[in-house]
Amino acid sequence: MRASTVISFIITVCVICSIQSNGQTGTNQKNLDGKNKSINNAFQQNKRQSPELTFNFIETTMTKISLGLQFTQIAWVVKDIKISKKYFQEVMGISNFSIIDTIRVKEFGGTYYGKPSNAESLVLLVYSGGTFIELIQPISGNSVFQDYLDKNPAGGIQHVAYSTSVANLDKVISEFADKGFPVISSFNHPIATIVFLDTRKEIGVMTEIMGITKEGEEMVQQMKN
Numbered sequence: 001m002r003a004s005t006v007i008s009f010i011i012t013v014c015v016i017c018s019i020q021s022n023g024q025t026g027t028n029q030k031n032l033d034g035k036n037k038s039i040n041n042a043f044q045q046n047k048r049q050s051p052e053l054t055f056n057f058i059e060t061t062m063t064k065i066s067l068g069l070q071f072t073q074i075a076w077v078v079k080d081i082k083i084s085k086k087y088f089q090e091v092m093g094i095s096n097f098s099i100i101d102t103i104r105v106k107e108f109g110g111t112y113y114g115k116p117s118n119a120e121s122l123v124l125l126v127y128s129g130g131t132f133i134e135l136i137q138p139i140s141g142n143s144v145f146q147d148y149l150d151k152n153p154a155g156g157i158q159h160v161a162y163s164t165s166v167a168n169l170d171k172v173i174s175e176f177a178d179k180g181f182p183v184i185s186s187f188n189h190p191i192a193t194i195v196f197l198d199t200r201k202e203i204g205v206m207t208e209i210m211g212i213t214k215e216g217e218e219m220v221q222q223m224k225n
Helices: 005-024 029-049 051-067 080-089 145-153 166-178 214-224
Strands: 070-077 101-104 121-128 131-140 154-164 181-190 192-197 206-212
Touching: 029 051, 029 145, 029 154, 029 206, 080 121, 080 131, 101 166, 121 214, 145 154, 166 192, 181 214, 206 214
Parallel strands: 070 131, 154 206
Antiparallel strands: 070 154, 101 121, 121 131, 181 192, 192 206
């Protein structure tokens, strides 16, 4: 590898780090735009000199940022799942909902703030616009869904969900715990091991991480098709 290629690569990394630092300290937009242009120029030079190095750098950076996660779902907790389904069907034109399923988390080793949970909820799923929409109506027991509805009687978006392979889930959980986001609720469904993290102070909603099983991957593909 030529020395000029290495230098170009190092410049690219330094510019990225500089932008991240300045973004945190409130650098004005003009400076950020200038540095964005510098990033683009550095990457273009890097591409010409070493396309493989450029690709590997992007891939490594994105892996660190995403933790192997893929944005998967937006979930509404609602007071009447049939009324909410009707809205999406008649107003939004989304018609391919799954059948209403009753989830009893006790059957899947459910937990709620570290204690066993016997919560029950009605659940609907539909794939639309490149993501899943989930509707949840809590029925009984202690759950993060019932907590949300108690504070927001009209319902609303309670969480967003990201997915990863079930084999990668423990690593993701550990990474989030190290950053101050421990698991507050969980259950082990055949299609996925599901955990909830309290990210409300940071983004206004909770975050769900789904460790998708082989069975779950097949179900996801069926719903997408």
